[in-house]
Amino acid sequence: MKNNFKAFLITLMLLFPMVITQSVKAQQNTIVKAEADSVKVFSLSDLQMLVFRYHPIVKQAALLSESARASVLQSLGYFDPELKAGFARKLFGNTEYYNKWNSELKIPLWLAGADLKVGYDRNVGTYVNPESKTNSQGLSAIGLSIPLGQGLLIDARRNTLRQSKIMVQYAEAEQLKQINAIWYGVAKDYWNWYYAYKQFALINEGVELAQRRFTAMSRQTIIGDKPAIDSVEAYITVQERIIQKEKMKIELQNAQLVLSNHLWSEDGNPLELPFDAVPQNINPAMAKPNPLTLDTLLGQAANQHPELVKLRTKGAQLAVERSYRQELLKPKLNVTGNLLSNRTGFNSVIPGDYDFNWSNYKIGIEFAFPLFLRSERGKLREVKIKQQELNYDLQQSSRTINNDIKAAYNDLSAYSSQLAVQIQSVQNQQILVTGENQKFNLGESTLFLINSRETKLIDMKIKQESMISGYQKTLAELYYKAGTRQDTRLN
Known part of the structure; x- marks a missing residue:
């Protein structure tokens, strides 16, 4: 019985490396070649160029200001000569x-x-x-x-034209807000794809390591240097990592599909992210954000944040409407x-x-001259109430935006500190794995300890890539909360 079992193990050890070599390595060729070919690197700046040129929602947002200018042109029609x-x-x-x-x-x-x-x-x-x-x-x-009375300072046609011109600024702010929201979503999808790719690459590397170790153990088992049970354990490790790799492969494909939602051609046809495209490389040592950056973004948000600009333009519009309603309290004298x-x-x-x-x-x-002016006074009171509501809304929105910016900045600082520690942890874990391999070669360690330390190293590297992805998404969030966009060319 023991001889049959040992013969089965030996047969398995002889055949399995060839199967793994043909199947596993065929699956990893795409990523390995893509990493070696820098031309196939799809950077965030490349994505930004495509999105801002061809994304249909970005084009749709551009129509907001065009629509507002059309309203101005319509209001100018009240001043057209009439024959x-x-x-x-x-x-x-x-x-x-x-x-x-x-x-x-x-x-x-x-x-x-x-x-x-x-x-x-x-x-x-x-x-x-x-x-x-x-x-x-x-x-x-x-x-x-x-x-000479009502209509001397402002009348219906001048009121309409002034409000239409103000609405151009409102539409431009709304356009900027929508484009910023689109880009924030695109950036998050890009870094999700980055993380899925790195996760798959690390698991694939783990499969290779397990495969090489299984091959070595098989040969040593055949010549009698190692017990057959060590080969079985090495075989199980390969299987576990292959299963994990297949799972990560699906996640990578799904992340590619999500990112492809933002890719469009010049003719408006949807594009697919090439299967051999790889994300840009990121230096894991993320420096802590400069406090001057926070001050700059806070000042910029106070003056140019689309939401605040919209509220201020709405206030300017109500100011024009209030002047017009006050003008209607005067008697008509033409x-x-x-x-x-x-x-x-x-x-x-x-x-x-x-x-x-x-x-x-x-x-x-x-x-x-109406004797009671109830209609005009009611309209004027309504406008004043709207102005008060707007002032309260502006106060609350300003505070919320400031706190959101500071919260994103704090998260970014935390990611930077955590990454510094994680980099050191990965380096230390690598030292442990190297030392454990040396002890194993001297016969002072076990395959279980090697697999355990190696698996932990892979998990720690994956966690490091997760932090890098989170850092970049938080960086995009910081600029989004400030009402602007990060210049990806500076990455």
Whole structure:
């Protein structure tokens, strides 16, 4: 029975190295070659270039400011010159009852809410109202319509235009906020992919080590230097690491798929991350962030954070609305004045009494004033309440943003300190593994201790890569909380 079992073990030891060599090494060729080929390194700056050029959500965010500018253009339409004309004629029983031609060019002016008007009227006929009747030459007029009360300082059209211009700043801040959020998510996915790749590479390295040790143990078992049970133990270690490697392989593939969500071509077609692409290398010795960086980001956030800019522009918009509502509390007093003339052209020769002068005019005054002003006072009170709410929101948002920046900075500092310790721990563990191998070669240690220390070393290296990934994600979070983006070219 023992001989059969030993024969089985020997057969297994002879065949298994070849199987492992063909299967395991074939799977690792992609990553090993990719690491050796620097051209296939896909850095964070490469990803940033693709995202900001071709990502559809980034392009969509750019439409926000375009939409706001379209609203400004629409508001400018209230100041477009307007030309209108009308003609009416009645002829009955060989009698021309009336023949009317009325035309006017109105040019809205920004100053004082006035309208410049140029008109021409020709009203002839038997039954035309005498007050509007003209001679056969017609009557020209040039004049102004000015609101001396309500509408002098601001009116509906100036209110709309000012608020539209302010909304451009609001839209640009919203655009920046959305782009920052997109990039923050992209950066996190990149570092998740980095961690999955490093995790897979370390496990793959562990498989290689276990395979080489199993091969050596098999040969020593065959010649009788080692007991067969050591080969079985080495074989089990290889199997465990292969299982772990397959698990990490799936996680790496999933991380690649998630990162591929952000890759688009110039034509808008989705791209896939190449299977042989590798992330950039990172120096594990992360320096503690400079306190000046924190001060800079806090100052920058106070002035330029998209959320605060949005609130301030909303406050500016409410200030314009408040001015307009206060203006509506004034009575309406509109004055219209026109100088009249029979002149129909610049070269016309007409008597001075019928030309443009201060003796030929028409004037009108319009006055209106609601007695209680309840509607206007209610609207004004509503605007004031919104301003108070906005001020409270601005105070709370400013404090929250400052604390979020400081919290991210503290996390970054903690990662830096932990990484320094972890690097030393990995180096010390490597010394233990090397020493244990030397003792094993001298016959003073066991395979179990070697596997145990080696597995712990791999776990510690994986933990170190996890810290590096966490550090980089926290760094991206720090800039995101400050309302900006890190320049990846500085990495």
